[in-house]
């Protein structure tokens with residue numbers, strides 16, 4: 001199955017086409033949709049698992065990534081179309097959309113979520129939410145600490161065990177409150193399209209109904225109720 | 235063959251998705267107009283909180299779109315073009331609508347038109363009263379805008395003749411409502427309270443009407459302060475505030491200045507049609523006084539029904555239909571929202 005992977009929760013504007021092939025006998029392994037050659041792009045996180053084994057194969061077909069925290073709204077859809085063109089496919093060939101739901105600074109994060117939701121709606125395919133920190137952790141294996149920028153001098157963070165399962169977080173807070181890494185430290189990294197799909201591969205292969213694309217804001221909106229009205233006369 | 239235009243609006247606190255049919259004879263027909271409002275979430279803050287509005291837009295965007303297609307009995311593949319509010323408005327709120335519109339246009343492989351919200355408030359009248367005569371004059375009054383605009387071509391030539399130098403008319407309503415312990419937004423409760431009041435009970439000032447003032451600009455800040463002073467001095471004397479009289483007299487001052495300036499601008503420019511639109515256009519005193527004064531001056535008055543006056547997606551679809559029919563080049567898919575988009579830029 002070909003999956004469109006999106007994320008706008010970090011300074012990167014990320015759109016990629018990823019091929020997900022399940023272990024023999026699963027629905028995705030029988031997918032015959034043909035696409036362009038698999039990119040040898042070395043930016044893809046992690047290598048693919050052994051084909052035919054019990055582990056799904058996750059391969060990057062094409063990706064467009066620009067690091068510019070102010071360009072999420074502007075560049076995301078052009079990146080999607082360019083990645084689709086690079087992959088030699090059309091949007092109609094996609095079987096699902098996987099979207100990073102943060103945590104991330106809000107304005108850019110929303111651009112990715114609404115783009116993913118609208119694409120999935122108009123293409124009639126499911127949209128899977130992915131915690132962006134899980135997508136960054138997915139891949140190399142081993143315990144990990146993932147830290148990303150939350151602005152206002154704070155960070156988002158989560159910890160993962162040797163199986164890649166999240167053990168704590170996601171949280172938002174000051175850097176001083178983040179635990180010491182027990183293994184790999186992913187500090188201000190961005191999720192790769194492969195990592196995004198790897199984080200939801202099991203759900204996609206099992207054809208599980210995706211949850212709603214709910215952003216992980218982790219903070220309440222900044223709003224104050226008005227104080228008592230000031231008199232204009234003395 | 236009619237062309238189906240989808241319109242998306244998210245500049246403030248309403249998530250709107252509209253569908254219209256643009257017919258070959260130039261008429262534009264309303265097919266669906268779905269709106270999800272976050273106004274109640276802002277009420278306790280006394281005004282729109284941008285982050286709350288943006289969050290609500292994201293939640294409502296796809297469900298509102300689904301409702302619009304269901305209401306029109308259309309499928310997404312029927313759409314021939316997507317129009318979206320590119321500005322002016324709240325940056326984070328606009329971004330949600332613009333991002334959604336780009337995704338829909340890309341997925342459906344149809345042109346995208348990023349258009350001006352203010353021009354949408356004028357274009358919407360064509361859905362109710364037929365093609366707009368040009369030139370016409372438009373008075374836009376809402377919580378966010380108070381402007382007099384000359385429209386020579388709704389798809390491209392709009393000129394500002396005057397605007398507020400401080401508060402928008404709707405903002406003044408919100409502030410006076412708060413002063414009178416009436417709920418937010420202030421327009422409807424003040425209108426209701428004013429029905430039982432005497433509009434001539436208190437002579438509140440008419441801002442920017444002096445001989446040296448800009449003839450077509452507006453100011454409502456002084457009026458708001460005058461109302462506050464009047465209420466405070468009544469309270470200082472231990473008197474019960476006559477809410478109905480204050481509301482009626484305040485509303486009279488607003489409607490008087492708005493209609494006097496609009497009619498004068500139309501008369502001086504020799505323009506025969508006035509369109510009054512925006513959320514405050516639903517105000518009963520404003521529409522009654524506009525009707526009276528336009529009739530005296532021999533000007534045709536067009537006021538869209540209240541549902542079309544407030545922010546919605548149908549107005550953006552209607553403007554998109556005009557822009558597409560005029561043959562203008564569609565927007566690029568790397569379009570960005572422009573919170574300060576000037577009124578003379580109809581298409582981005």
Ligand SMILES: [Zn+2]
Nearest residue numbers: 351355376545
């Ligand atoms: Zn408006």
